[in-house]
Amino acid sequence: MEEASIWLREVITPWDTYLHGASEVLHWAKTEYQEVCIVQTEAFGKKLFLDGIVQSSEADEFIYHEALVQPAALAVGNPQRALVLGGGEGAVLRELLRWPSLTEAVMVDLDAEVVAACRIHLEAWHRGSFDDERTTLLHTDAVQYLHDTVTPFDLIVSDMTDPVEDGPSTFCFTKEYFETVNVALTDEGVVAVQAGPLSPVEIALHAKVLRTLQAVFPYVVSYPCNAAVYGRPLGFAMASRTPIVERLIPTRTQPIMDASGIAGLRYITAHVAHGLVPTPPFVLDAIAAATTIYTDAVPPQTAHAAGWEA
Numbered sequence: 001m002e003e004a005s006i007w008l009r010e011v012i013t014p015w016d017t018y019l020h021g022a023s024e025v026l027h028w029a030k031t032e033y034q035e036v037c038i039v040q041t042e043a044f045g046k047k048l049f050l051d052g053i054v055q056s057s058e059a060d061e062f063i064y065h066e067a068l069v070q071p072a073a074l075a076v077g078n079p080q081r082a083l084v085l086g087g088g089e090g091a092v093l094r095e096l097l098r099w100p101s102l103t104e105a106v107m108v109d110l111d112a113e114v115v116a117a118c119r120i121h122l123e124a125w126h127r128g129s130f131d132d133e134r135t136t137l138l139h140t141d142a143v144q145y146l147h148d149t150v151t152p153f154d155l156i157v158s159d160m161t162d163p164v165e166d167g168p169s170t171f172c173f174t175k176e177y178f179e180t181v182n183v184a185l186t187d188e189g190v191v192a193v194q195a196g197p198l199s200p201v202e203i204a205l206h207a208k209v210l211r212t213l214q215a216v217f218p219y220v221v222s223y224p225c226n227a228a229v230y231g232r233p234l235g236f237a238m239a240s241r242t243p244i245v246e247r248l249i250p251t252r253t254q255p256i257m258d259a260s261g262i263a264g265l266r267y268i269t270a271h272v273a274h275g276l277v278p279t280p281p282f283v284l285d286a287i288a289a290a291t292t293i294y295t296d297a298v299p300p301q302t303a304h305a306a307g308w309e310a
Contacts (some may be wrong), residue, residue, distance in 0.1 A: 002042060010054055013201060018231045020047060020054060026121050031113040034161070038121045044229055046122065049087060050114070050161050057229040058124055062266045064234070067225045069095035070268040071276060072155055072192035072238050077256050079154040080104070083184065085142040085172065086158040086194075088114040090126025096155070097132050098262050105135050106153075106232055112139040144180040156181055156191040162205070173209055174294045176245055178193040182241070188239045193219075195208035198224050198235035200282055204209075205300070206235035207286040212293040213239045221245060222283050223276040235283075248274045 004021025011017055022039035026046065029036050037049040045058025056064055062212055069092055073079055078101035084092045090111050096105050107130075108113050113162035115137070119130060138145065142160075158181070160172045171194075173176060181191050193213070196205035206222070213220045225234040239246050249255075256271040294300055 004042070006039065006051070008039065008049060010036070010052060012231065014243065018054075022047070022050075022145075022226040023285055024121050027117050029113060029117065031111055033111045034114070035066070036111075036117055038117060046124075047229065048118070048122065050088075051221070053162065054071050054229055055161070056089060056091070056125070056227075058196060060227040060229055061089070061125055063227040064225055065089075065091040065095050065266055066159045067223075067276065068159060068194060068236055069090065069157055070132045070265065071223070071248060071273040072157070072190040073099060074256060074268075074273050075142060075190050075238065075244050076154050076188065077253075078260060079249070081151070081153045082155040082157070083153045084108065085146075085156065089118045089122050090115070090129045091131035092157050092159050092221075093132070093135060094125070094127050095135060096157070097129055098264065100260055100262075102134060105132070106138065107135065107140045110139060110141060110147045115139070143177055143180065146177075146184050148186050149245075150293050152184055152186045152189065154189050156185060156189065159191045160194060162196060171296060171299055173212065174296050174299055175212050175215050175234040176282070176296045178213055178239070182216050185241070188240070188242045190238055190244065193237045193239070195222070195235045195237040197230075197232060198222075198252050198283065199232040202232070203235075203283065204290070207283075207290040208292065208294060208300075209235075210237055210287045211290040214287075215293050217236055217241060219244050221277050222279050222287065238277075248277055250274050281287065 006022040008020040009017050020043045025039040027038040034051045047057045048055040082096045084107040087254045195209040198206055210222050220239045221244050223236050225236050250286050251269040
């Protein structure tokens with residue numbers, strides 16, 4: 001394996017950084033909303049960075065995207081209409097479109113330039129999902145789209161970048177945002193949320209996102225994403241007006257998977273999905289200790305991607 005000739009520095013905490021070695025910059029641009037960089041690496045294949053923060057890598061994006069989408073899809077059981085908020089790589093679409101039951105997948109990503117770059121360079125992620133006849137791709141504000149939507153969705157996936165101050169996702173973690181998500185869901189619908197880092201030293205952001213979800217939904221579940229490219233676990237969340245954990249019991253979900261013929265999964269099984277949802281005590285303690293929530297009046301004001309200042 002050749003040595004890296006390019007190094008990208010990602011700040012994790014004020015005392016920790018992650019150096020990503022690369023052999024080639026495949027794409028770099030400063031869009032209206034953020035900086036996008038796609039590089040080639042020897043260890044992880046291609047990597048996507050937004051504002052200096054790694055989003056996913058060719059080697060293990062399947063862990064991130066299957067974990068974000070499939071437990072919620074299994075809880076719904078044969079989803080028919082799905083909404084993706086963010087999701088620039090197109091891999092969330094890919095995971096949704098595995099379901100033969102799905103008749104419509106709407107993807108709303110504000111940054112058309114990022115999506116265009118991913119179309120060209122990250123084909124292994126989206127695998128043509130942007131061009132599937134069930135897909136509707138929109139480049140507009142997610143919050144405004146939610147306000148305007150009329151027909152509810154069975155499944156909503158909020159795959160936003162971390163809520164960095166002045167970033168494009170700042171208002172996509174607030175109580176008001178999740179209230180509009182709630183209105184856009186069917187009675188038994190589920191929302192899955194990328195909800196910040198889960199390591200003990202960074203957990204404040206995740207805990208506050210979970211508390212914010214709890215202010216809107218009666219049933220909220222925290223669970224981990226363990227993809228190596230991030231250097232530590234990320235935190236995901238599911239929320240619904242209907243109990244979630246009970247719907248992930250393998251005796252219920254395995255027959256759904258068998259009957260649907262869903263294929264090609266490399267990470268999620270009926271048993272893995274169920275095994276993700278027991279929340280460790282340190283996460284429960286952090287959520288319980290969070291005394292405030294995010295609102296439009298007081299949105300996330302993180303100093304950097306790690307969410308050190310929640």
